[in-house]
Amino acid sequence: xxxxxxxxxxxxxxxxxxxxxxxxxxxxxxxxxxxxxxxxxxxxxxxxxxxxxxxxxxxxxxxxxxxxxxxxxxxxxxxxxxxxxxxxxxxxxxxxxxxxxxxxxxxxxxxxxxxxxxxxxxxxxxxxxxxxxxxxxxxxxxxxxxxxxxxxxxxxxxxxxxxxxxxxxxxxxxxxxxxxxxxxxxxxxxxxxxxxxxxxxxxxxxxxxxxxxxxxxxxxxxxxxx
Numbered sequence: 623x624x625x626x627x628x629x630x631x632x633x634x635x636x637x638x639x640x641x642x643x644x645x646x647x648x649x650x651x652x653x654x655x656x657x658x659x660x661x662x663x664x665x666x667x668x669x670x671x672x673x674x675x676x677x678x679x680x681x682x683x684x685x686x687x688x689x690x691x692x693x694x695x696x697x698x699x700x701x702x703x704x705x706x707x708x709x710x711x712x713x714x715x716x717x718x719x720x721x722x723x724x725x726x727x728x729x730x731x732x733x734x735x736x737x738x739x740x741x742x743x744x745x746x747x748x749x750x751x752x753x754x755x756x757x758x759x760x761x762x763x764x765x766x767x768x769x770x771x772x773x774x775x776x777x778x779x780x781x782x783x784x785x786x787x788x789x790x791x792x793x794x795x796x797x798x799x800x801x802x803x804x805x806x807x808x809x810x811x812x813x814x815x816x817x818x819x820x821x822x823x824x825x826x827x828x829x830x831x832x833x834x835x836x837x838x839x840x841x842x843x844x845x846x847x848x
Contacts, residue, residue, distance in 0.1 A: 623704075623840065625655045625833045633663040633695060636703070637686055640786040643705055647784060653711075655836055656703040657829045660695035664803060667691050667777055674804040681799055688777035688787040690744070691807030698795035698815065700829045702788050704836060709783035711841055719744060719776060722789050725835035726774040729791065732831055733821045737773065740766050743808065746774035750812060753819045771814035775806055789836075792816065793828045 628636070636658055643654070664675060664683040667690035674692045675683055681694075695701060708718055723739055726746040730737040737746045738759040747770040749755060762768040774791045792815035800813035816823045 623653045623655055623706075623837050625657065625837075627829065628656055628658045630659045630661065630697065633660045633665060633684060636660070637684075637787075640703055640705060641687075644781055644784050644786050647705075647707075649707075649710075651707070653704070653706040653840075655833060656705065657833060658701045658703065659697055659699065659825060660701055662694075662696040662799065664692055664694055664799070665777075668779075671807070674807050675802070676804065677802045679802060681802070686777075686787070688779045690775075690777040692803045693775050693777070693790065693806055694799045694803060694813075695790060696795055696799060698793050698817075698825065700791045700793055700825060700832055702791065702829075702832055702836060703786060704788050704840060705784070705786050706840060707784050708780065715778070715780055715785075718785060719778065721839045722776055722778075722836070723774075725832060725839045726789060726791055728835040728839070729828065729831045730773070733816060733823060735773075735816070735819060735821065738770070740770065743767060743806070744776045745772050745806065747772050748814060748819065750814070767808060767811055771812040772805060773814050773816075773819075789832075791828060791832055793823055793825055 662681045665686045668687050670691045727737040735753050750771045777787050779787050794817040795815050805811045805813050
């Protein structure tokens, strides 16, 4: 898997490039992983509801063809776009999403943070009151997200068995824009990042760790960085 570190880029430019790459790739095209830091933007999934955007203010809202509801991208967030041929790797979409989540969990564990999955709410979460604790998560039956904060969000699109879009991992952001939306369609969901948890990590370090974890979890072996 080739890893391209693309720096800070506008969202629309990268989305258009992902679509073009996927539309023109062939059976022998190498898989790639793009690492990006976006300018501030809210993005809506293909079935995203406008009601989940509460007050966008001066931040643009863009429609996209990924799954899921609205989320925010901005400086201090590592956005990883694996452009992978799922059929060649032998994954169905459910397993692919599981592997993306596991890569984020691996990175958190490397920083000493305990991450969690929540059934029916894709992404990775931490306990607000105990992000470093190791107790098993026992979700509230009436509100599975109670007491949790989201630190990594997922949204994927598959075309001709090839996946694009991917995973956003919060490192050291301005978290205020998340209060302008219902993150991922969940009213009142708290969003956090490593800095808010007391973990000092640079964008470059988190990006390198995430690239390594994705390469391992997606079965691509070592990543070649460009």
